[in-house]
Amino acid sequence: MTADIDKGAVSVLQPPLGVNRAARKRLSSTAGVLVREAVPLASATTLRIGGPAEVFVRVDSEAALSEVMTVARECRVSLHLHGHGSNVLFPDAGVRGIVCRLRGELERVELEGETVRAGAGVTLARLARDTAKQGLLGLEALSGFPSTVGGAVVMNAGCYGTEMRDVLTEVRVGRPGRPVEAVRFDLLEPGYRTTSLQGTDAVVTGAEFRLRRGDGAAALARIDELNRCRWQSLPSGKPNAGSVFRNPDDDFAGRLIEACGLKGLRRGGAEISGRHANVIVNREQARAADVLDLMVAAHRAVRDRFGVELRPEIVLAGGLAEEFWGRVRAG
Ligand SMILES: Cc1cc2nc3c(=O)[nH]c(=O)nc-3n(C[C@H](O)[C@H](O)[C@H](O)COP(=O)(O)OP(=O)(O)OC[C@H]3O[C@@H](n4cnc5c(N)ncnc54)[C@H](O)[C@@H]3O)c2cc1C
Structure with missing residues (x-):
């Protein structure tokens, strides 16, 4: 386990011992x-x-x-x-x-009244559609990004004003040497793209959602409508990982990066999207080093111009978090 340099930006991949x-x-x-x-x-x-x-x-x-x-x-x-x-x-x-x-088994979904239990491997998009078809509402706004239930729980993912914490009651959590246990989600300190699970060796195996009864056809139509809006505002076609930095209090990382004139900046095969400055796209055979260079450039520019220290939302794995923070702290 690494030191907790920055929750959410720390990988559980350290120390790098090999598998014998x-x-x-x-x-x-x-x-x-x-x-x-x-x-x-x-x-x-x-x-x-x-x-x-x-x-x-x-x-x-x-x-x-x-x-x-x-x-x-x-x-x-x-x-x-x-x-x-x-x-x-x-x-x-x-x-x-x-x-x-x-x-x-970790991709199973069970319905019981308005309670939905889903394995951590289920994709949120599928879960939102399947539950809407059963007249169970609540996941529509969470259906538009590529995510498993497990990843969304750990990130307390959210979109269009709905976060995982609004619909989750419990999650099943495994820890080394302990049986998997059900934990109330609010005890995991869900905040803006964060939970206390980040940077730990806990594994989410499933989640329990409390949804509400309603018009399933209208919910499916809403999912389609939200997804249409979404794809109009995000860079289409090029591989990306959504928002690179968390929004600082009362502002938007994309606005700050754009104001620094960095839209379209390229390093190797990676580019700060011309459509959304908080998204880095893989234009052509980009390397992780290219993406990290752009993140460091954006972080420095925003800090120098606005005095704001952007924090990565994207999980920098395998030592990249240490490299990122080392470079930005070096000046
Ligand atoms: C086009 C696009 C749009 C996006 N839009 C949004 C958005 O609107 N809102 C938003 O919140 N996010 C958005 N994202 C980011 C991303 O989709 C979410 O953070 C998502 O919830 C990550 O889920 P994942 O399954 O892909 O997790 P991964 O990326 O695979 O993992 C993310 C982290 O969670 C950990 N993890 C994953 N599964 C488990 C588990 N079962 N137990 C313990 N740890 C686990 C991983 O180790 C890693 O640290 C977007 C991404 C893209 C590409």
Whole structure:
């Protein structure tokens, strides 16, 4: 585990110990765990950037996940939970340790009255549509970005005035050496794109939502309408990870970066979007180093001109958070 340099910008990938033979053997012989080696993370992120994961596991149940967590702890290797990869920047050199994706039983959805229980591997867009079809409302505004339930819980993701905390009651959380437990979401200190789960070794395996009964057809129409508006305001076509920085109090990171004249700034294959200055797009074979250069340039420019210290919203994994803060603090 890394030092908590900045919640939400710290990866759980440190220290970078490798996965030894014994650990690989234990993982491969665990029921419900599928092990692959040297999987390019670029193919698993919306930015399309990132070198190989030393070991990439697909985990199908809470029991299988517990064993993966135990192996990681006992063999002292890092474990990174991977959702849809829509809010993460991985290094070009890849990451040592285990990258874990939740599938199988962890993609199940159960309805009971107005209560919806979803595995952490379910995509929010699918959940919003499926619940709307059942006349259950509340997730429409959260359906327009690429996210798993687990990733959205950890980020307390939100859009159009609705955040995860508005619809969640409980989440299921696994921690090394402890059984998975249900925790009230408000006890996890949800704030603006933050929860106390960030920068820890906790894993979200599922979530319970409290929705309300209403007109399902109208909810589906609203989902389509919100998504149309959304795609008009975001850079289309080029890979990206949504907002790079959190908005500072009473302002917008995009406005500040734009006011510094940085729209369209390029480093290698990456560019600060000409459409939305708080989004960096991968124009052509961008590297993580290119994205980090642009983030540092934007951070310095906004600090020098406005005295505002922007904080990354995107998760800088595998040592990139330390590199980012090291560079911005160096001046
Ligand atoms: C086009 C676009 C638009 C976006 N718009 C928005 C928006 O409007 N609002 C918004 O809030 N975000 C937005 N985002 C950012 C992103 O979609 C959200 O932050 C999303 O919730 C991340 O979910 P994920 O499954 O992709 O997580 P990942 O990016 O895979 O992971 C994000 C973090 O969560 C951790 N994590 C993931 N799953 C788990 C788990 N099960 N247990 C523990 N930790 C886990 C990861 O380790 C990582 O630290 C946008 C992104 C894109 C590309």
